[in-house]
Amino acid sequence: MSGGYEVEQFVNTPDDDLICVICRAVLRCPVRLKCNHVFCKECILQWMKRQVKCPCCRQSIDQNQMLILFKLSKSIGRLSIRCRNEQQGCRATFLLSNEYLHISNCPYEWQLCPHEGCGERVLRKDAQAHDQSCSH
Structure with missing residues (x-):
């Protein structure tokens, strides 16, 4: 399961606080549980299909108390990444939030x-x- 962004695509190694403990990738659409642990939204939703306890502390998870962390998501979008076409020869780096714009050209x-x-x-x-x- 990989709901997050691959760590290797980032120009600088992202802080450990930005890594989802489920997929071991950089948080994509981060959500916070009532126990304050943060995961990729897709990762924790998949996790909840098998278990209803936090993967970190084992407290019960209530999907209605999950908060989407928009500001954190925006901060992650300001991190620099390498183009996914680096192996084909692209040397461009850009903000994660600009990936679609770059790839389309x-x-x-x-x-x-x-x-x-x-x-x-x-x-x-x-x-x-x-x-x-x-x-x-």
Whole structure:
């Protein structure tokens, strides 16, 4: 189960307080239980399908008393990350909150050829060259 953001994608190692003890990743949509322990929302909801006790202190969990930590989520969004396309050659770093914007324009993002019957995956930066040589 991985509800959080992979620690390796962050430019600087995130503080331990930002790590979900269930998925061992950086908190995504952090929620606080009445016992004050914090988890990724998706992680704790999955946990509750099997158990109704906090994974840290074993106190009973009441889903109605869960608080979404919007300010913490916003702070996490201000952490710098590396592009997920680093292995393809992208060296960009940006705020986590800007990931979607970057990925939608990243020259190193894989795309499928739009020509019916081709199905080849090409990097966005190579799409025009592929389009000119595609036999489909």
